[in-house]
Amino acid sequence: MTTPDQPDFRSGFACFVGRPNVGKSTLMNALVGAKVAITSNRPQTTRRAIRGIVHRADAQLVIVDTPGLHRPRTLLGERLDSLVRGTLTEVDVIGFCVPADEKVGDGDRYIARELAQIKGTPVVAIVTKADKVTPQQLAEQLMAVDALGAWAEIVPVSSFGGVGGSSVQPYQLDVVADVIIGRLPEGPPLYPEGDLTDEPEQILAAEFIREAALEGVEQEVPHSIAVVVDEMAPRSGRSDLTDIYAHVFVERPSQKAILIGRKGERLRKVGTQARKQIEAMLGTRVYLNLQVSVAKDWQRNPKQLRRLGFYD
Numbered sequence: 001m002t003t004p005d006q007p008d009f010r011s012g013f014a015c016f017v018g019r020p021n022v023g024k025s026t027l028m029n030a031l032v033g034a035k036v037a038i039t040s041n042r043p044q045t046t047r048r049a050i051r052g053i054v055h056r057a058d059a060q061l062v063i064v065d066t067p068g069l070h071r072p073r074t075l076l077g078e079r080l081d082s083l084v085r086g087t088l089t090e091v092d093v094i095g096f097c098v099p100a101d102e103k104v105g106d107g108d109r110y111i112a113r114e115l116a117q118i119k120g121t122p123v124v125a126i127v128t129k130a131d132k133v134t135p136q137q138l139a140e141q142l143m144a145v146d147a148l149g150a151w152a153e154i155v156p157v158s159s160f161g162g163v164g165g166s167s168v169q170p171y172q173l174d175v176v177a178d179v180i181i182g183r184l185p186e187g188p189p190l191y192p193e194g195d196l197t198d199e200p201e202q203i204l205a206a207e208f209i210r211e212a213a214l215e216g217v218e219q220e221v222p223h224s225i226a227v228v229v230d231e232m233a234p235r236s237g238r239s240d241l242t243d244i245y246a247h248v249f250v251e252r253p254s255q256k257a258i259l260i261g262r263k264g265e266r267l268r269k270v271g272t273q274a275r276k277q278i279e280a281m282l283g284t285r286v287y288l289n290l291q292v293s294v295a296k297d298w299q300r301n302p303k304q305l306r307r308l309g310f311y312d
C-alpha cells in the first residue's frame with residue numbers, strides 16, 4: 001500500500017468552474033463524501049471558495065469550490081468573478097463543468113475562452129449530471145464539449161446516478177478523482193488526515209442558514225440574502241449545547257416580510273432546518289437565534305459588502 005511517506009504520494013489543489021447551477025458544489029461534496037458546500041436548485045448559490053479535502057491512500061486532493069463564473073452585473077458579481085480568476089491561477093488542475101442536459105451555450109463558451117488564457121494549468125472538462133440524459137445524448141454532449149477547447153481530458157460524471165438514471169449509484173466519481181489526482185504534483189499531504197474542510201465552522205453555519213433561507217423564496221430574493229454569524233460558542237458549563245446568534249440580511253423591507261412569513265412561521269422553519277444541519281456538523285445541540293435585518297442594496301454597496309465578508 002502507498003503511504004504518505006512514499007515518494008509517489010500526490011497532493012495539491014483543484015477547482016471546479018462552470019456556469020451557475022451546473023453541479024459543481026454537489027460534485028465536490030460527493031467526492032469529499034460529506035456536505036461541505038451548500039447546494040440548491042437556484043443559480044449562484046455558492047459565494048465563497050470553500051475547500052473540500054479528499055483523502056486517499058495515494059493522494060490528497062484539496063478542492064476549492066468557486067462561485068459560478070458569469071458576466072458580472074453587480075459589484076457582488078465583480079468581486080465573485082475576481083475571486084474565481086484569482087483561484088484559477090493558484091490551483092494545479094481546473095475542472096470545467098458543463099451539464100449533460102443543457103445545450104452548450106454562450107455562458108460555456110465565455111468560460112472556455114477565459115480558460116484558454118490560463119497557461120500552464122491543465123483543464124479537465126467534466127460533463128456533469130450524466131444521469132439526466134440518454135447514452136446517445138451524453139455522447140453528443142461529450143463531442144460538443146470537446147469542440148469547445150483543448151482539454152487535458154473529458155470525463156462524464158453524475159453525483160446522483162447512472163447514465164439515463166439507470167442506477168442510483170454515482171457515476172464515475174472515482175474516474176474524475178483519478179484523472180484530477182493524476183495531474184497533481186508529487187508531495188506530502190497538506191492537511192491532517194480526517195479533515196474534510198478548512199472552512200471555519202462559523203462560516204459553514206452561516207452557509208447552512210443561508211441554504212435554509214433560500215428554500216422556497218423566488219425571483220430576486222435569493223440573491224439578496226446574506227448571513228452573518230455574530231456569535232457561536234458553547235453555553236457556559238455545557239459542552240453539549242452551542243449558542244448561535246446570526247443575522248440574515250436582505251435588501252428591502254418587503255423581502256424581510258417574505259423571509260419572516262406569517263406570524264414568523266417561515267423563519268421558524270428556516271431556523272429548524274439550519275439547526276439540524278449545524279447540530280450534525282458540531283455534534284452538539286444548538287440554540288439558534290435568527291434576526292432578519294435590511295441592509296439596503298448591499299450587493300452594490302462596498303461598505304456593506306465588506307461588512308458581509310466580501311472583500312476586494
Ligand SMILES: Nc1nc2c(ncn2[C@@H]2O[C@H](COP(=O)(O)OP(=O)(O)OP(=O)(O)O)[C@@H](O)[C@H]2O)c(=O)[nH]1
Binds near residue numbers: 046066128
Ligand atoms: N440529476 C442530477 N442533478 C444534479 C447533479 N449534480 C447537481 N445536481 C443538481 O443541480 C443543482 C445545482 O447543483 P449545485 O451543486 O448547487 O451547482 P453549482 O454549480 O455549485 O451552482 P452555483 O453554486 O450556483 O455555482 C442542484 O439542484 C443539484 O441537486 C447530478 O449529478 N445529477
